[in-house]
Ligand SMILES: Nc1ncnc2c1ncn2[C@@H]1O[C@H](COP(=O)(O)OP(=O)(O)O)[C@@H](O)[C@H]1O
């Protein structure tokens with residue numbers, strides 16, 4: 143989907159690990175405020191691709207811009223301002239085990255906004271409230287199930303008021319109820335705060351219910367790029383196989 | 396009533412000392428129980444498995460022991476020569492004196508401490524990973540006794556290879572000390588490379604220490620591994636416990652053998 | 663023959679890579695020292711935790727050290743009748759060499775190993791990446807404060823350990839050689855200056871830095887799941903031992 147002012151632009155991105163190519167020239171654009179799915183089989187390089195945006199993976203070749211700023215080749219220190227505007231929710235939630243839920247969210251606030259821990263906790267409580275997770279505040283992450291952990295991780299990512307959020311497989315490993323609740327949170331957050339959401343997933347149900355756009359990766363290339371309706375109706379054999387393999391579970395919900 | 400300051404500065408440390416003592420006692424008991432089980436299972440020992448473990452210990456640790464003992468030799472000769480220059484000015488006894496100290500004390504102890512770090516931690520990591528993934532229980536189910544299968548070969552392998560590595564480590568330390576003494580303090584080759592001070596009882600003490608350490612390090616490390624609980628974190632803790640536990644065992648045995656040797660020599 | 667050469671070359675390359683990695687850790691840590699950009703609360707927390715973790719084991723090790731020194735010398739003392747020297751040589755060897763070294767080895771086995779396994783686990787679970795994404799510098803929040811705590815902690819433990827070792831040595835000398843306490847401590851105070859004590863403390867500072875850098879390096883570079891955490895801890899203990907003896911050698915022969 144080409145538009146005058148996309149939020150993120152990947153052009154001809156090449157990534158290889160120890161000589162093994164993962165991406166060989168991927169180009170795609172993410173529109174401001176959209177919920178943009180990146181799909182593909184496990185190991186195709188979905189996580190690697192979104193990690194380039196926040197400097198956790200460095201491409202070998204190509205260009206990636208975030209809000210017009212080129213990020214390829216930036217130093218670790220130069221990525222810090224980018225990261226504050228573009229947050230990521232990790233697949234395993236990766237909460238800090240020794241901190242309470244409230245402090246997990248308050249910690250980045252206290253560090254970046256030069257406010258006292260008490261003020262940061264107040265702000266963190268508000269963020270948790272907006273994600274319907276205020277009541278979890280005093281608990282330790284280890285005592286939460288995977289769905290609630292994901293909810294807290296989203297709250298922590300929102301603590302710094304980012305303009306974009308990257309979700310790495312937000313519903314993988316969750317039971318169907320928690321998965322649908324997470325879908326709703328992603329959509330609500332997108333609408334309420336206007337953030338751009340990039341969702342790495344192979345959950346077709348998620349795509350169907352909240353996706354605006356889907357980019358499908360296959361064999362190091364962008365194989366399909368378009369709205370979900372077209373994706374489900376596609377005649378391309380690779381896409382068809384992916385959709386059909388996943389549709390049995392879609393049918394159940 | 397006990398004044399607050401007394402309770403803070405005296406009773407509380409005393410209480411924690413008591414707790415540590417109790418805790419330590421339980422650990423020692425557990426290791427000794429494992430030792431008893433090893434003794435009971437000795438008849439089932441397989442020579443091939445023992446040889447395998449002995450080689451494993453040597454292969455894994457030789458390079459490391461050689462590097463460390465080379466430093467130890469140089470450090471000790473430099474220190475001793477500096478002292479001797481200051482006090483008596485006679486450097487001719489440095490070589491034979493160092494040789495005697497190496498045989499009686501430093502070669503077995505330092506080599507064993509290094510083996511505890513290199514091999515002991517590895518044993519605990521391997522057995523700990525088997526324990527937390529329930530492979531040890533699986534062994535039990537196919538009626539293989541885990542102790543005779545996992546622990547006995549390691550203990551006997553340690554018993555056979557530790558004295559050999561101690562000899563190598565001691566030789567390396569002695570030679571590197573000779574080089575440091577010659578080039579740093581001008582000690583002559585012939586006055587340094589003498590073994591005159593070493594008497595049979597020194598060799599006996601050194602050998603007994605090496606053999607005892609060879610049993611203690613694998614035994615304590617196996618205990619640490621087999622008592623691992625709770626996933627990756629548990630394996631990490633077991634590794635630490637193996638290093639610390641076998642080091643303490645080495646120091647304790649060193650003290651016991653040193654005192655026993657002293658008493659034996661007086662009679 | 664060729665395979666031996668090949669193995670030697672491989673070992674050399676691996677050692678060089680690790681040394682480079684440690685130099686990088688040291689550089690990045692020092693870079694954040696001026697002006698200080700570390701988390702002071704984490705420093706205090708780390709100091710407390712390292713003290714709690716290692717005090718019992720250091721006390722035990724130090725007591726053994728003092729006693730072993732006396733036992734080792736006992737034969738010579740009897741042979742030459744130099745009972746007035748027991749306090750002197752026990753203090754000298756303990757303060758300068760054996761005390762800091764054994765305490766350093768125990769510290770690396772306990773505190774260094776813990777630091778390595780913690781960083782390695784955080785790397786495996788992507789917690790380190792999560793910190794980076796939150797625009798939080800891992801060196802400022804975790805590494806600099808903990809390395810500082812190790813430096814300060816090691817020096818303090820050497821002082822503490824020296825006292826315990828000397829006490830245990832005096833008791834042992836009294837029981838084995840019937841050397842009175844007064845004679846023991848008189849020999850110690852008469853012949854040893856503050857330098858002998860301070861050299862040990864200085865070694866404690868250096869060893870703390872060495873253990874901090876080595877354990878950070880192996881933690882940050884752990885690979886391969888939970889088995890990788892174990893491998894990193896093992897490599898840390900071994901590399902710390904080599905580094906400690908190497909630094910000891912430098913401080914003994916070059917600095918004098
Ligand atoms: N740091 C790394 N080092 C080496 N290989 C990596 C690294 N990160 C990812 N890979 C490889 O890149 C490929 C893509 O990984 P990933 O992006 O995690 O796939 P997925 O699409 O399932 O998220 C995989 O084959 C993985 O092994």
Ligand SMILES: [Mg+2]
Pocket residue numbers: 188189190310311
């Ligand atoms: Mg992935």
